[in-house]
Amino acid sequence: MLLFARFVQPLLSIQKPSSGGYRHFWAWLNAVFNKVDYERIKDVGPDRAASEWLLRCGARVRYQGLDRWQQDYNGLPTGPLGKYKIQAIDATDSCIMHRGFEYLDGLEHVQEIKLCKCIYIEDACLEQLSKTVNLQQTLLRMEIISCGNVTDRGIIALNKLKSLEYLSLSNLPGLKDKETTLEILRTARPSLKLELDLD
Template sequence: MIITRCLRPSFLAKPRLPPLSGCRQFWGWLNAVFNRVDYERIKDVGPDRAASEWLLRCGAKVRYEGFDKWQYDYNGLPTGPLGKYKIQAIDATESCIMSRGFDHLDGLEHLEELKLCQCIYIEDTCLERISKTDNLQKSLRRLEIISCGNVTDKGVISLHSLRNLEFLLLRDLPGIQKKEMILELLQKSIPPLQIELDLKD
């Protein structure tokens, strides 16, 4: 008896998926595009509207001064007179914001609360950028940094410039090694600051 095997023609073969690294590179490139700063757009619509568009494009939420509702739908951003809606709070949980987009924060004069949770692109340079932004040094009152694995001692130490910060939450940040030193430095730089640490050893 002769047994023959039917071979699947090559054009019907199951396509191979690209390697994971290539997929990561694609998403990294796309997220970098989302974070591109359009300075002409900032001039045309104002810093708060331009920053809102950036944040929602990257998957974050914003809340405006005088409002309780969070805005998360890019197409549902409110319209009205230029400069009417001022960003008071940002929730960047699981968003793709990265340092190259942080120039959007320069013109925000009413931002009091910022939450960075599970943001894979948040790193020390982002925290340093926040700390050096004049408007945020004056306005920022509450900052939460949770499960951002690229944050280290260096980035957290830079927060000592946020002289009006009232509350700082640091949780699940394996890159932080010098907890006691950081606590001492921040408390000395910003005496009224309440710090809550929940760091894994």
């Protein structure tokens, strides 16, 4: 009992930081995770560097020619540089944010992207993604679900993705002029299959 009183009780009396302090810490840490390391891209190639960024932030990737998803950072495949090409990205519940999207610039085989419950995804992310020349040519399928910071501006920017065949939009409270936004998309991309659950 004396040991408990001497060592454990003082620990129990330590006050926890305010919830604002926790939020600030996590926002800072997530910003660190999203910082682009240009030297790393040069050293290991765009696919490996992007894989490291995505997994570090809690997303997962699937490589060309493989069926399984890679989500363990420590289990990233090794081998000759450039052997593993990212074909699909699932960023569900991840902390990816705008500052990390430059990692997408060198990717040449991405066909699918899923953004679901991503608290840091905002219009600037979708605008940058849409300006990425390689993604304009290769991206076929995209899902944006429960990303509260996405507005009409971000969705309209997707009309630059020339190869996009399928777009699923669900639970996006930031869309305020849905009809106009969807009409702009349909006019720009008549062959695009839209799946909507925005009520």
